[in-house]
Amino acid sequence: MSTLIEVKNVTRVYRDTNGNPVYALKDVDLDIQEGEFISIIGPSGCGKTTLLRLIAGLDKPEKGTLKINGEEIGGPSFERGYIFQQAALFPWATVYDNVALGLKARKIFQANREKVQDYINLIGLDGFEKAYPHEISGGMAQRVAIIRSLINEPKVLLLDEPLGALDAFKRIELQEQLIGIWKKTKATMVMVTHDVDEAISLSGRIVIMTPRPGRIVHIVDVDLGPDRNRNNDDFIALRKLILEELHLVISQPQPEYAI
Ligand SMILES: Nc1ncnc2c1ncn2[C@@H]1O[C@H](COP(=O)(O)OP(=O)(O)O)[C@@H](O)[C@H]1O
Ligand SMILES: [Mg+2]
Structure with a gap:
């Protein structure tokens, strides 16, 4: 290494x-x-x-x-993705949009849509795309925060x-x-x-x-x-x-x- x-x-x-x-x-x-x-x-x-x-x-x-x-x-x-102790999600945006808003290139191309969905699936939150932060648990919110950073494939x-x-x-x-x-x-x-x-x-x-x-x-x-x-x-x-x-x-x- x-x-x-x-x-x-x-x-x-x-x-x-x-x-x-x-x-x-x-x-x-x-x-x-x-x-x-x-x-x-x-x-x-x-x-x-x-x-x-x-x-x-x-x-x-x-x-x-x-x-x-x-x-x-x-x-x-x-x-370098940074994840805070308390999940800092946008309260006015859905799970899907919170992840999509993390994208470096935010224009919604089809490729990006698939990528957002892939990451949501990766952490087992498929089915919760349309939920708002106040509707999900702390653990789920933290997972969303983690994939919001991961989606840009940080080193x-x-x-x-x-x-x-x-x-x-x-x-x-x-x-x-x-x-x-x-x-x-x-x-x-x-x-x-x-x-x-x-x-x-x-x-x-x-x-x-x-x-x-x-x-x-x-x-x-x-x-x-x-x-x-x-x-x-x-x-x-x-x-x-x-x-x-x-x-x-x-x-x-x-x-x-x-x-
Ligand atoms: N913005 C700040 N202004 C003044 N003191 C600070 C500030 N941020 C951190 N400190 C002080 O620096 C020390 C280290 O803080 P921090 O890095 O937050 O520690 P930890 O994350 O290990 O709890 C602490 O004594 C803290 O009070
Ligand atoms: Mg600390």
Whole structure:
């Protein structure tokens, strides 16, 4: 595999209301390989969304560089699809139109119609083309948001806690669909998640981040093969390792206060 995305020495600083710096990311390095499924995990506020937005080209770092195929990321592009945590569908448009509106070339040619329908079928929403977002479930809406990005055949899919709002059953169903989409499209998947089992089930590598300042502490290889059983010893051992790392992250010594 070759490197597709290169994040080098990236720092992104915000200011709090007192004007003090908040290091959302500090000196972050990450190489993402073409075609891999990589997850980013870590406690709230460790810079996961910031990192994803930078890769999407929706934001710029104060320091460091982000490249794709050796070229600096200058802004958003259809070749990098971005999926928000909450499905952001157009409420006034049907499922069909929401997907069609995602098309880079929006003119409705017959070929495009077929393509929209193919993608709707891919995620099992045939029969719901005419439904409006308020008439479908959260999981269905998230699937529509995913295919709205996929329809432009992006090289990279950036997913910010895409299944965060779903219950455990729907989550597992959509995880399987995500894997199916990854295998079918061969896109590079970069997924932020809070769910350790989800990260282990789906990814080839897991990036563990810590907050204040936001940085990468460890990148774990998941050498578990394609059929991942959550009750398998290797799966359980990996879960334990990652939870321990996250626990360490969360329980870092807090400042002591004299009473
Ligand atoms: N627009 C912003 N203005 C000020 N601070 C921000 C802004 N966006 C993010 N931050 C801060 O940067 C840090 C990282 O945020 P974020 O990337 O959203 O973390 P995560 O997605 O891991 O929860 C947090 O401390 C957050 O409060
Ligand atoms: Mg976030």
